[in-house]
Amino acid sequence: MRYISTRGAAAAQDFKGVTLTGLASDGGLYVPENWPAFSREDIAALAGLSYVDTAVAVMRPFVSGVLDDQALKNLCEAAYGQFNHAAVTPLVQLDERHFLLELFHGPTLAFKDVALQLLGHLFEKFLSEEKGQDLTIVGATSGDTGSAAISAVAGRAGVQIVMLHPNGRVSEVQRRQMTTVLDKNVHNVAIDGSFDDAQAIVKAMFNDSDFRKRHRLGAVNSINWARLMAQIVYYFYAAVRLGAPDRKVAFSVPTGNFGDVFAGYAAKKMGLPVEKLIVATNINDILYRALSAGDYSVGNVTPTDAPSMDIQISSNFERLLFDLHGRDAASLAATMAQFEQSRAIQISDAMRQQAATIFSSKRIDPDEMAATMRWASDKAGQVIDPHTAIGLAAARETDLPKDVPVVTLATAHPAKFPDAVSRITGKNAPLPHRLADLYSREERYVELPASRQTIQAYIDAGFQL
Ligand SMILES: Cc1ncc(COP(=O)(O)O)c(C=O)c1O
Numbered sequence: 328m329r330y331i332s333t334r335g336a337a338a339a340q341d342f343k344g345v346t347l348t349g350l351a352s353d354g355g356l357y358v359p360e361n362w363p364a365f366s367r368e369d370i371a372a373l374a375g376l377s378y379v380d381t382a383v384a385v386m387r388p389f390v391s392g393v394l395d396d397q398a399l400k401n402l403c404e405a406a407y408g409q410f411n412h413a414a415v416t417p418l419v420q421l422d423e424r425h426f427l428l429e430l431f432h433g434p435t436l437a438f439k440d441v442a443l444q445l446l447g448h449l450f451e452k453f454l455s456e457e458k459g460q461d462l463t464i465v466g467a468t469s470g471d472t473g474s475a476a477i478s479a480v481a482g483r484a485g486v487q488i489v490m491l492h493p494n495g496r497v498s499e500v501q502r503r504q505m506t507t508v509l510d511k512n513v514h515n516v517a518i519d520g521s522f523d524d525a526q527a528i529v530k531a532m533f534n535d536s537d538f539r540k541r542h543r544l545g546a547v548n549s550i551n552w553a554r555l556m557a558q559i560v561y562y563f564y565a566a567v568r569l570g571a572p573d574r575k576v577a578f579s580v581p582t583g584n585f586g587d588v589f590a591g592y593a594a595k596k597m598g599l600p601v602e603k604l605i606v607a608t609n610i611n612d613i614l615y616r617a618l619s620a621g622d623y624s625v626g627n628v629t630p631t632d633a634p635s636m637d638i639q640i641s642s643n644f645e646r647l648l649f650d651l652h653g654r655d656a657a658s659l660a661a662t663m664a665q666f667e668q669s670r671a672i673q674i675s676d677a678m679r680q681q682a683a684t685i686f687s688s689k690r691i692d693p694d695e696m697a698a699t700m701r702w703a704s705d706k707a708g709q710v711i712d713p714h715t716a717i718g719l720a721a722a723r724e725t726d727l728p729k730d731v732p733v734v735t736l737a738t739a740h741p742a743k744f745p746d747a748v749s750r751i752t753g754k755n756a757p758l759p760h761r762l763a764d765l766y767s768r769e770e771r772y773v774e775l776p777a778s779r780q781t782i783q784a785y786i787d788a789g790f791q792l
């Protein structure tokens with residue numbers, strides 16, 4: 328499998344290349360040159376497979392030429408052996424048609440672990456095959472990617488990780504899950520700005536060729552293709568459990584950076600019978616406006632009880648736009664240049680209608696989110712986190728045919744947001760035993776302005792102020 332950049336000017340790469348490169352050198356995102364095709368028989372053959380065996384079958388075409396089945400299986404076993412549930416991503420039924428796909432049984436209690444545990448092992452394997460410079464991972468987080476990435480690479484030889492989070496805008500549990508990891512290769516930076524500022528700084532560092540000559544940069548955000556590849560697996564795993572290929576399934580996905588739902592789009596492109604992907608946003612609703620009215624324009628970010636989705640500029644939307652532009656990289660590059668300049672583009676009706684064959688979108692306000700958390704707790708016996716509630720609220724409003732099961736991606740454990748959960752539902756969401764002392768652990772992080780120059784100087788100085 329070869330990967331090409333959405334902006335067309337960077338060299339194509341194999342799987343190892345895209346995993347270690349992250350963002351393409353032309354500022355674009357890597358995508359597979361072709362979507363692998365799974366026939367009905369291929370999908371039927373997944374029935375009854377373990378999560379690891381499903382992962383090998385689904386990811387095989389994406390790693391071809393780089394990893395054989397045994398190597399891939401070893402990496403998956405190492406990654407998913409860290410999960411607290413035998414099914415890795417279990418399905419929980421709420422009523423006749425609604426299901427939760429629990430993606431939070433990994434070490435840091437959010438769906439990010441599914442991909443990042445694997446990515447940590449991929450980095451280790453690929454770096455051990457060469458005697459290159461250390462990898463300096465630079466990442467941005469609105470709360471969950473940070474701890475999952477840190478957990479995946481803390482203490483690993485040949486890797487430094489610098490993680491930027493918006494100061495005061497993540498939950499205390501999320502912050503502590505990052506800042507209490509004291510390994511020497513972990514560097515947490517609280518920036519005076521939003522997640523969008525953090526992500527823009529990360530991308531600008533990748534686009535600074537001099538800085539990139541001094542440091543071999545690596546990405547753990549979903550700009551890294553390997554992240555999305557690993558997330559495709561659970562769409563197949565869930566759909567097959569609910570009757571695919573003989574039955575269509577819809578997914579409702581709480582969305583911020585458009586990574587998780589893009590993995591669902593990839594699954595559909597590969598042949599999985601997905602009836603619809605519901606893009607559920609909070610009041611930071613750029614994706615809702617884009618998909619429902621063509622208005623992809625950046626507004627101000629409003630802090631909410633679902634802080635990990637307090638995002639305006641959704642990196643992976645570029646990957647969808649690339650397909651909507653007929654994979655014409657020059658046309659997409661011009662559109663992205665316009666967006667970067669004016670922070671607004673209008674999506675044509677034709678493109679919007681094409682997207683609407685796969686995606687629908689809902690914007691969920693704080694009252695609907697809270698009502699859904701209470702419904703889940705009181706009527707379905709499930710205490711859910713605010714992000715999951717946004718997905719479930721959108722799922723319950725769907726007008727899809729009644730015989731289509733709707734799976735909401737449960738993206739975080741409620742214990743990551745104990746204040747919101749207890750205020751809204753009156754229920755406690757205790758941390759699992761292994762994190763019980765999180766509040767008494769020592770924290771280490773630096774506070775810096777949202778300035779690329781300052782952060783680059785910090786990295787150049789060997790993580791010193
Ligand atoms: C708990 C949680 N739910 C949903 C999302 C949205 O996922 P994505 O950015 O892949 O759209 C995130 C982070 O992005 C998250 O941390």
Ligand SMILES: N[C@@H](CCOP(=O)(O)O)C(=O)O
Nearest residue numbers: 468469470471472548549635
């Ligand atoms: N919600 C994310 C934001 C970063 O998204 P990513 O999927 O691109 O890493 C977070 O929790 O950090």
